[in-house]
Amino acid sequence: MQRIDDLLRAGTTLSFEFFPPKTPEALATFREAFGDLATLAPDFASMTYGALGSTRTETEGLVNGLNADHAFPTMPHLTCVGHTREQLVRLITSYRDAGVKNILALAGDPPADGSDPGEFVYASELIPLIREIGDFAVGVAAFPEVHPRSASHAEDRARLLAKLDLADFALTQFFWETRHYVQLVEELEALGSTTPVLPSVMPMVSVPGIRRMTTMNGATFPPALDERMAAVDGDPEATRALGIDVAVELSRELLDYGVPGLHLCAMNRAASVRKITDRLGLRAAA
Numbered sequence: 278m279q280r281i282d283d284l285l286r287a288g289t290t291l292s293f294e295f296f297p298p299k300t301p302e303a304l305a306t307f308r309e310a311f312g313d314l315a316t317l318a319p320d321f322a323s324m325t326y327g328a329l330g331s332t333r334t335e336t337e338g339l340v341n342g343l344n345a346d347h348a349f350p351t352m353p354h355l356t357c358v359g360h361t362r363e364q365l366v367r368l369i370t371s372y373r374d375a376g377v378k379n380i381l382a383l384a385g386d387p388p389a390d391g392s393d394p395g396e397f398v399y400a401s402e403l404i405p406l407i408r409e410i411g412d413f414a415v416g417v418a419a420f421p422e423v424h425p426r427s428a429s430h431a432e433d434r435a436r437l438l439a440k441l442d443l444a445d446f447a448l449t450q451f452f453w454e455t456r457h458y459v460q461l462v463e464e465l466e467a468l469g470s471t472t473p474v475l476p477s478v479m480p481m482v483s484v485p486g487i488r489r490m491t492t493m494n495g496a497t498f499p500p501a502l503d504e505r506m507a508a509v510d511g512d513p514e515a516t517r518a519l520g521i522d523v524a525v526e527l528s529r530e531l532l533d534y535g536v537p538g539l540h541l542c543a544m545n546r547a548a549s550v551r552k553i554t555d556r557l558g559l560r561a562a563a
């Protein structure tokens with residue numbers, strides 16, 4: 278199984294993000310979407326872990342199975358907040374033993390009730406543990422518009438720089454304007470970082486949903502997009518079409534800028550992603 282840092286060195290990557298389904302029906306939908314998008318021969322896929330209320334327990338089994346069944350790697354996201362060292366060692370060892378070569382090391386969100394986050398608080402504390410257990414390529418999260426818990430822009434970039442020194446690549450939170458990604462990359466370069474930063478692109482499917490997620494992630498909409506969204510709110514088909522248009526526009530700008538790859542958040546559906554890759558001419562549809 279390939280390492281993502283090697284893939285990034287070899288050329289511009291195309292990758293898709295999925296989340297672990299909760300019900301048998303959702304599992305069937307996920308399997309159909311994953312199988313469909315696998316025919317586009319992505320460089321890798323990733324699978325979230327406990328994000329947005331999704332399950333933690335399913336990620337391990339799905340990721341280990343997908344790495345065994347497909348020629349391209351699937352990278353598990355792994356959060357450390359609220360876990361004991363023993364739990365993390367067990368999980369990382371399971372990935373290593375299944376031949377998984379890539380892990381996205383994340384902090385996760387602190388407990389909503391303000392209780393003790395446990396032995397691990399920051400993503401940077403998880404990276405040495407992952408390296409101790411196996412020869413993984415380790416990715417980390419980067420927030421172009423700064424992490425919502427960062428005290429200041431300068432502190433966000435300083436903490437990110439320290440984290441990138443320990444990691445092999447970064448994957449961004451989604452954003453709506455190329456300039457945020459460009460600013461992040463240029464600031465990191467000015468600070469001396471050479472770690473590749475992969476942009477995430479989110480095809481919106483619901484206006485209230487994307488507004489909520491954008492606010493939660495500390496991202497912002499440009500006024501022109503805000504207006505386009507208001508015009509389709511309540512119309513699922515028009516929203517999906519806008520999501521595809523916006524993802525294509527953003528991806529084109531990012532590719533023109535020279536990103537190391539594109540990470541499309543598939544949200545366990547193939548249709549929008551297929552239209553986006555078709556319009557970008559990224560992979561001949563199989």
Ligand code: FAD
Binds near residue numbers: 355387399451
């Ligand atoms: P960190 O890098 O640890 O940073 C968190 C905050 O702490 C930042 O403000 C940082 O500046 C600050 N900080 C870092 N180190 C220190 C230090 N030593 N002292 C003081 N402050 C410090 N969440 C999930 O639950 N599951 C997922 O699958 C998931 N996938 C994600 C994928 C991507 C691409 C991204 C961008 C986010 C994802 N998240 C996921 C969300 C993530 O877990 C949250 O944003 C979380 O709040 C922060 O995680 P982090 O790894 O960025 O944290």
